[in-house]
Amino acid sequence: GNSVTQMEGPVTLSEEAFLTINCTYTATGYPSLFWYVQYPGEGLQLLLKATKADDKGSNKGFEATYRKETTSFHLEKGSVQVSDSAVYFCALSASNQGGKLIFGQGTELSVKP
Amino acid sequence: EADIYQTPRYLVIGTGKKITLECSQTMGHDKMYWYQQDPGMELHLIHYSYGVNSTEKGDLSSESTVSRIRTEHFPLTLESARPSHTSQYLCASSESGTAIYNEQFFGPGTRLTVL
Numbered sequence: 001g002n003s004v005t006q007m008e009g010p011v012t013l014s015e016e017a018f019l020t021i022n023c024t025y026t027a028t029g030y031p032s033l034f035w036y037v038q039y040p041g042e043g044l045q046l047l048l049k050a051t052k053a054d055d056k057g058s059n060k061g062f063e064a065t066y067r068k069e070t071t072s073f074h075l076e077k078g079s080v081q082v083s084d085s086a087v088y089f090c091a092l093s094a095s096n097q098g099g100k101l102i103f104g105q106g107t108e109l110s111v112k113p
Numbered sequence: 114e115a116d117i118y119q120t121p122r123y124l125v126i127g128t129g130k131k132i133t134l135e136c137s138q139t140m141g142h143d144k145m146y147w148y149q150q151d152p153g154m155e156l157h158l159i160h161y162s163y164g165v166n167s168t169e170k171g172d173l174s175s176e177s178t179v180s181r182i183r184t185e186h187f188p189l190t191l192e193s194a195r196p197s198h199t200s201q202y203l204c205a206s207s208e209s210g211t212a213i214y215n216e217q218f219f220g221p222g223t224r225l226t227v228l
Contacts, residue, residue: 032214045219
């Protein structure tokens with residue numbers, strides 16, 4: 001079946017450090033891939049997405065590249081800020097799921113000044 | 114900005130009470146979803162709907178029920194709340210059609226505590 005695996009958290013970084021959150025997936029066919037972010041006390045919001053192999057999604061300084069050969073969609077940011085502290089979810093949508101999302105378990109990021 | 118609303122935001126209630134969590138969206142989306150989020154952050158799909166009068170159970174079994182009488186409204190009901198129902202409940206919606214790249218828009222969530 002379809003699944004998403006994220007690196008475990010919590011991840012604690014100092015401001016301006018480089019961020020990588022690993023995400024790998026298992027799916028039939030060619031899924032779309034997403035990163036969602038959840039700030040404290042709020043719902044999820046879409047951070048970026050990629051719909052085909054080698055696509056790069058980007059937003060707010062975050063980037064992720066859809067790598068079909070390694071079935072990965074790792075999230076990166078060159079210089080994190082305190083305001084990036086949140087929980088990050090990797091997710092996929094596959095053609096055999098009718099639009100439903102499969103989420104990873106979430107990775108909590110804490111950025112210290 | 115996503116226009117999807119959930120009320121109440123916080124609810125503390127005693128065991129055995131009937132509760133309804135409200136979810137409304139103004140985007141005209143056909144697809145709507147309910148997720149339960151446990152303290153470990155993991156999201157579990159408990160109900161979804163692809164349109165009016167369509168409801169399906171999700172991947173995680175839940176004692177709650179849902180209805181979809183209007184496109185914009187997707188309430189979740191617990192007939193008799195128990196402490197095991199304590200959790201965060203998130204509602205989401207997405208456009209209709211078969212495209213798998215359509216994002217889901219999430220409401221702010223309802224944090225339910227059953228004493």
